[in-house]
Amino acid sequence: MTSKSASPAPSPHTLRSVLPVLALCWLAVFFDGMDVNIYGAVMPHMLDDEGLGLTPASAGTIGSWTTFGMLIGALTTGNITDWLGRRPVLVASVTLFSVGSAVCALAGDPALFGTGRFIAGLGLGGLMPLCLAMVMEFAPPRRAALITGILMTSYHAG
Known part of the structure:
Protein backbone atom coordinates (compact mmCIF):
# COMPACT_ATOMS: atom_id res chain seq x y z
CA MET A 1 0.00 0.00 0.00
CA THR A 2 1.41 3.34 -0.97
CA SER A 3 0.60 6.41 0.92
CA LYS A 4 0.29 9.71 -0.73
CA SER A 5 1.66 12.51 1.31
CA ALA A 6 -0.31 15.63 1.00
CA SER A 7 1.68 18.39 -0.56
CA PRO A 8 1.88 21.49 1.54
CA ALA A 9 -0.57 24.21 0.70
CA PRO A 10 0.97 27.06 -1.23
CA SER A 11 1.87 30.03 0.91
CA PRO A 12 -0.50 32.97 0.50
CA HIS A 13 2.52 35.22 0.90
CA THR A 14 4.16 35.11 -2.49
CA LEU A 15 5.83 37.82 -4.48
CA ARG A 16 3.01 37.54 -6.99
CA SER A 17 0.37 38.23 -4.31
CA VAL A 18 2.09 41.38 -3.06
CA LEU A 19 2.77 43.02 -6.43
CA PRO A 20 -0.75 44.44 -7.06
CA VAL A 21 -0.96 45.67 -3.45
CA LEU A 22 2.51 47.19 -3.71
CA ALA A 23 1.67 48.88 -7.03
CA LEU A 24 -1.53 50.48 -5.70
CA CYS A 25 0.02 51.54 -2.40
CA TRP A 26 3.11 52.84 -4.21
CA LEU A 27 0.90 55.02 -6.38
CA ALA A 28 -1.09 56.35 -3.41
CA VAL A 29 2.04 57.26 -1.45
CA PHE A 30 3.56 58.74 -4.63
CA PHE A 31 0.71 61.25 -4.69
CA ASP A 32 1.36 61.96 -1.00
CA GLY A 33 4.93 62.95 -1.82
CA MET A 34 3.83 64.85 -4.90
CA ASP A 35 1.42 66.89 -2.78
CA VAL A 36 4.26 68.21 -0.65
CA ASN A 37 6.34 69.12 -3.70
CA ILE A 38 3.47 70.85 -5.46
CA TYR A 39 2.61 72.96 -2.41
CA GLY A 40 6.20 74.16 -2.18
CA ALA A 41 6.48 74.76 -5.92
CA VAL A 42 3.26 76.73 -6.42
CA MET A 43 3.23 78.76 -3.21
CA PRO A 44 5.60 81.49 -4.50
CA HIS A 45 3.31 81.97 -7.50
CA MET A 46 0.22 82.02 -5.30
CA LEU A 47 1.84 84.67 -3.10
CA ASP A 48 2.47 86.80 -6.20
CA ASP A 49 -1.23 86.68 -7.12
CA GLU A 50 -2.78 89.49 -5.05
CA GLY A 51 -6.29 88.30 -5.86
CA LEU A 52 -5.86 85.23 -3.66
CA GLY A 53 -5.12 87.30 -0.57
CA LEU A 54 -2.27 85.09 0.64
CA THR A 55 0.57 86.51 2.69
CA PRO A 56 3.76 84.70 3.68
CA ALA A 57 2.33 84.35 7.19
CA SER A 58 -0.97 82.86 5.99
CA ALA A 59 0.89 80.50 3.63
CA GLY A 60 2.95 79.24 6.58
CA THR A 61 -0.17 78.84 8.70
CA ILE A 62 -1.89 76.89 5.94
CA GLY A 63 1.15 74.63 5.68
CA SER A 64 0.85 74.02 9.41
CA TRP A 65 -2.84 73.14 9.06
CA THR A 66 -1.80 70.45 6.59
CA THR A 67 0.72 69.03 9.04
CA PHE A 68 -1.81 69.19 11.87
CA GLY A 69 -4.31 67.29 9.71
CA MET A 70 -1.63 64.69 9.03
CA LEU A 71 -1.00 64.35 12.76
CA ILE A 72 -4.67 63.76 13.49
CA ALA A 92 -11.34 56.67 2.89
CA SER A 93 -7.83 58.13 3.27
CA VAL A 94 -7.39 58.43 -0.49
CA THR A 95 -10.89 59.91 -0.76
CA LEU A 96 -10.20 62.50 1.97
CA PHE A 97 -6.95 63.47 0.31
CA SER A 98 -8.70 63.80 -3.06
CA VAL A 99 -11.62 65.83 -1.67
CA GLY A 100 -9.20 68.12 0.17
CA SER A 101 -7.23 68.64 -3.03
CA ALA A 102 -10.43 69.46 -4.92
CA VAL A 103 -11.40 72.02 -2.26
CA CYS A 104 -7.96 73.61 -2.66
CA ALA A 105 -8.38 73.77 -6.43
CA LEU A 106 -11.73 75.57 -6.06
CA ALA A 107 -10.74 77.82 -3.14
CA GLY A 108 -11.11 81.53 -3.69
CA ASP A 109 -9.73 82.67 -0.35
CA PRO A 110 -7.08 81.59 2.16
CA ALA A 111 -9.63 80.20 4.66
CA LEU A 112 -11.13 77.75 2.17
CA PHE A 113 -7.68 76.87 0.84
CA GLY A 114 -6.54 76.13 4.40
CA THR A 115 -9.63 74.01 5.01
CA GLY A 116 -8.84 71.99 1.91
CA ARG A 117 -5.24 71.52 3.01
CA PHE A 118 -6.41 70.36 6.47
CA ILE A 119 -8.82 67.82 4.93
CA ALA A 120 -6.09 66.60 2.59
CA GLY A 121 -3.77 66.29 5.58
CA LEU A 122 -6.26 64.05 7.37
CA GLY A 123 -6.15 61.61 4.49
CA LEU A 124 -2.42 61.89 3.96
CA GLY A 125 -1.67 61.21 7.61
CA GLY A 126 -3.26 57.80 7.51
CA LEU A 127 -1.97 56.87 4.10
CA MET A 128 1.65 55.94 4.84
CA PRO A 129 1.01 53.75 7.91
CA LEU A 130 -1.88 52.02 6.17
CA CYS A 131 0.09 51.32 3.03
CA LEU A 132 3.00 49.98 5.05
CA ALA A 133 0.68 47.66 6.96
CA MET A 134 -1.06 46.47 3.78
CA VAL A 135 2.20 45.73 1.98
CA MET A 136 3.65 43.94 5.00
CA GLU A 137 0.49 41.83 5.29
CA PHE A 138 0.93 40.51 1.74
CA ALA A 139 4.74 40.41 1.55
CA PRO A 140 6.59 37.12 1.72
CA PRO A 141 8.50 37.07 5.03
CA ARG A 142 11.89 36.87 3.32
CA ARG A 143 11.08 39.84 1.08
CA ALA A 144 9.39 42.12 3.62
CA ALA A 145 12.34 44.52 3.91
CA LEU A 146 12.72 44.77 0.13
CA ILE A 147 9.01 45.36 -0.41
CA THR A 148 8.93 48.01 2.34
CA GLY A 149 11.95 49.73 0.81
CA ILE A 150 10.31 49.78 -2.60
CA LEU A 151 7.15 51.30 -1.10
CA MET A 152 9.17 54.00 0.66
CA THR A 153 10.71 55.10 -2.66
CA SER A 154 7.28 56.27 -3.77
CA TYR A 155 7.13 59.21 -1.37
CA HIS A 156 10.47 60.51 -2.61
CA ALA A 157 9.61 59.87 -6.24
CA GLY A 158 6.50 61.98 -5.78
Missing part, protein backbone atom coordinates in the same frame (compact mmCIF):
# COMPACT_ATOMS: atom_id res chain seq x y z
CA GLY A 73 -4.98 61.38 10.54
CA ALA A 74 -1.96 59.34 11.64
CA LEU A 75 -3.10 59.17 15.27
CA THR A 76 -6.67 58.13 14.51
CA THR A 77 -6.18 55.80 11.56
CA GLY A 78 -4.95 52.88 13.66
CA ASN A 79 -8.05 52.79 15.85
CA ILE A 80 -10.42 53.29 12.94
CA THR A 81 -8.63 50.52 11.05
CA ASP A 82 -9.13 48.16 13.98
CA TRP A 83 -12.87 48.76 13.76
CA LEU A 84 -13.40 48.87 10.01
CA GLY A 85 -10.44 47.06 8.43
CA ARG A 86 -7.53 48.26 6.35
CA ARG A 87 -9.10 48.40 2.92
CA PRO A 88 -12.08 50.65 3.71
CA VAL A 89 -9.90 53.02 5.72
CA LEU A 90 -7.30 53.13 2.93
CA VAL A 91 -10.05 54.03 0.46
